[in-house]
Amino acid sequence: MTQTTTNSVCVFCGSSPGLKPAYMDVATDLGRAIAQADWTLVYGGGAKGCMGAVSAGASASGGHVVGVIPRVMASKPMPKGHPAAAAAPAAASTEGQGPVVANPDPGAGRVETIIVQDMHERKALMAKRSGLGFVGLPGGFGTFEEVMEMVTWTQLGIHRKPVVLINVAGFWSPVRALIGNAVSDGFIPGVNSNLVSFVEEADAQRAGGWGKATLEEVQRSNERLKNRADAGYWDWNESKEASGQKPQALADTSVEQRSVDVRSLTYAFNKEDQNNPPALEDCNLALTRGSRCLLIGANGAGKSTLLRLLAGKRLPSQGSHILVFGKDVFHDAPRGITYLGTEWAMNPVVRSDILVSTFLDSVGGYRHKERRDKLLDILDVDTQWRMHAISDGERRRVQLTMGLMEPWDLLLLDEVTVDLDVQVRADLLSFLTEETKTRGATIIYATHIFDGLQTFPTHVVHMRHGTTTTGEPISWPPSRSDPQAASLPPQAFDQASGKDDSDDASQLLSTALAWLREDKVVRLERERTSGKGPTRGAKAAQQDQETDSERFYSKYDYSQNTTR
Numbered sequence: 041m042t043q044t045t046t047n048s049v050c051v052f053c054g055s056s057p058g059l060k061p062a063y064m065d066v067a068t069d070l071g072r073a074i075a076q077a078d079w080t081l082v083y084g085g086g087a088k089g090c091m092g093a094v095s096a097g098a099s100a101s102g103g104h105v106v107g108v109i110p111r112v113m114a115s116k117p118m119p120k121g122h123p124a125a126a127a128a129p130a131a132a133s134t135e136g137q138g139p140v141v142a143n144p145d146p147g148a149g150r151v152e153t154i155i156v157q158d159m160h161e162r163k164a165l166m167a168k169r170s171g172l173g174f175v176g177l178p179g180g181f182g183t184f185e186e187v188m189e190m191v192t193w194t195q196l197g198i199h200r201k202p203v204v205l206i207n208v209a210g211f212w213s214p215v216r217a218l219i220g221n222a223v224s225d226g227f228i229p230g231v232n233s234n235l236v237s238f239v240e241e242a243d244a245q246r247a248g249g250w251g252k253a254t255l256e257e258v259q260r261s262n263e264r265l266k267n268r269a270d271a272g273y274w275d276w277n278e279s280k281e282a283s284g285q286k287p288q289a290l291a292d293t294s295v296e297q298r299s300v301d302v303r304s305l306t307y308a309f310n311k312e313d314q315n316n317p318p319a320l321e322d323c324n325l326a327l328t329r330g331s332r333c334l335l336i337g338a339n340g341a342g343k344s345t346l347l348r349l350l351a352g353k354r355l356p357s358q359g360s361h362i363l364v365f366g367k368d369v370f371h372d373a374p375r376g377i378t379y380l381g382t383e384w385a386m387n388p389v390v391r392s393d394i395l396v397s398t399f400l401d402s403v404g405g406y407r408h409k410e411r412r413d414k415l416l417d418i419l420d421v422d423t424q425w426r427m428h429a430i431s432d433g434e435r436r437r438v439q440l441t442m443g444l445m446e447p448w449d450l451l452l453l454d455e456v457t458v459d460l461d462v463q464v465r466a467d468l469l470s471f472l473t474e475e476t477k478t479r480g481a482t483i484i485y486a487t488h489i490f491d492g493l494q495t496f497p498t499h500v501v502h503m504r505h506g507t508t509t510t511g512e513p514i515s516w517p518p519s520r521s522d523p524q525a526a527s528l529p530p531q532a533f534d535q536a537s538g539k540d541d542s543d544d545a546s547q548l549l550s551t552a553l554a555w556l557r558e559d560k561v562v563r564l565e566r567e568r569t570s571g572k573g574p575t576r577g578a579k580a581a582q583q584d585q586e587t588d589s590e591r592f593y594s595k596y597d598y599s600q601n602t603t604r
């Protein structure tokens with residue numbers, strides 16, 4: 041059974057416009073309460089009706105909002121017959137100008153959109169991202185179906201999370217009556233009737249609002265379920281293991297079995313600076329021993345920052361949780377973590393006139409002769425080179441020999457293969473794969489170069505704007521039975537990938553390309569809705585005032601008179 045521990049709650053509700061003000065007010069209040077409690081709101085990604093109100097309520101109060109929306113809804117105008125199309129027949133869906141939720145009021149919060157292929161993937165992902173449980177506001181068929189399926193999954197043992205229905209204006213009373221009928225006629229065991237609970241007007245008055253009362257009920261029901269030994273009929277992981285499939289999630293492995301366990305990780309370079317968002321926010325990453333995980337993300341997505349935090353080089357914000365082999369990396373660092381980053385080559389010491397053999401011995405090469413010699417062969421290093429008189433690629437090979445000589449249990453690689461020639465890179469990747477298979481070592485590798493990597497990773501993680509986009513890493517090669525795979529673009533499953541401008545693209549490269557394009561669209565949309573306009577590119581530059589340097593150089597621009 042899988043259980044995510046982050047404080048997040050998933051809200052199902054209607055997205056039709058023109059709903060009763062009472063419903064809209066409750067939705068707004070719920071969003072606000074979620075933000076104030078510092079929980080993440082996971083919802084269906086719509087901008088109208090209760091959906092729009094709950095997300096606007098949360099983001100206006102500075103909350104973190106995650107919208108999950110199928111691609112077709114995110115990119116097409118409202119179809120005929122949809123209540124929203126009747127309200128504004130000429131307008132394209134605001135759920136969808138581009139693959140981004142057009143939240144009408146992004147407020148101070150962080151609105152994030154995850155595009156999925158279909159409704160099934162949406163539901164699976166929302167279920168996964170909901171840490172504490174599900175809340176049902178008034179809605180139509182879609183809402184009925186979603187809340188009932190989430191209850192069914194708890195009854196079946198697929199997850200263990202409560203459903204709380206907000207009974208504003210008695211909207212859900214018929215459902216309560218229906219459950220009562222099903223219990224008395226023997227369709228639902230009596231003990232399971234409270235898998236669904238209801239928040240009433242009196243609860244709202246007592247708690248000081250519908251939102252607060254609902255959050256209290258979610259917590260109460262969550263605790264109740266946690267302590268119920270008999271909740272859930274079957275063990276789904278057991279049945280997957282029996283059929284030879286890998287268990288889907290790591291959440292059930294003990295902390296000691298995991299090599300890496302990052303939960304709700306947040307980090308700001310400058311905590312005082314309120315204008316800049318943290319470099320990392322709500323990152324989650326859990327791996328078992330022997331995993332090879334690729335971090336994929338655009339420049340500035342937060343890959344290096346995450347790797348440095350994992351290496352214990354920086355102190356994460358309070359409430360963050362980084363364990364490596366069950367130990368806190370900053371306060372109780374475990375042995376066996378090796379971090380190799382690009383900054384090493386900038387250090388003047390490694391550019392001084394020193395013999396490579398002396399250099400390697402100075403960092404303990406003599407203690408690991410066998411591994412050192414193996415690496416000297418793989419990386420094709422001449423021990424008679426002098427560090428100040430070698431190429432960047434050669435210096436990188438020395439760094440890798442040095443860093444990999446001592447056996448490591450967790451290797452954090454930050455783009456250090458960038459200047460290796462293809463043969464050395466391929467041999468190195470084989471060596472690393474072997475290390476994970478024979479010694480159970482774990483590797484996390486951030487790179488922008490995907491050539492020859494298609495078969496390397498066991499997992500991939502997408503980082504977008506400082507956060508991981510899935511609660512757990514996505515298994516690679518991808519499998520449709522992995523719930524995390526819902527956030528992969530279709531190219532990931534396309535054996536004949538390579539149809540776009542990346543000629544000979546592997547599925548991995550096509551996936552990375554699709555993700556990064558989507559990330560850019562999300563960023564541009566976020567900039568547009570924030571009212572700040574573009575912050576990068578020519579348009580942003582045009583908005584800048586003429587600078588002092590521009591004035592200076594235009595005055596003394598001798599290049600105009602120079603013959604080229």
Ligand SMILES: Nc1ncnc2c1ncn2[C@@H]1O[C@H](COP(=O)(O)OP(=O)(O)OP(=O)(O)O)[C@@H](O)[C@H]1O
Binds near residue numbers: 319339340344346
């Ligand atoms: N020393 C620093 N001080 C302040 N902000 C920083 C610092 N280093 C990085 N950042 C910011 O943190 C964010 C994440 O940077 P990071 O280096 O982790 O990204 P990355 O994904 O590794 O990018 P790249 O692919 O370019 O290496 C960026 O927005 C960056 O501007």
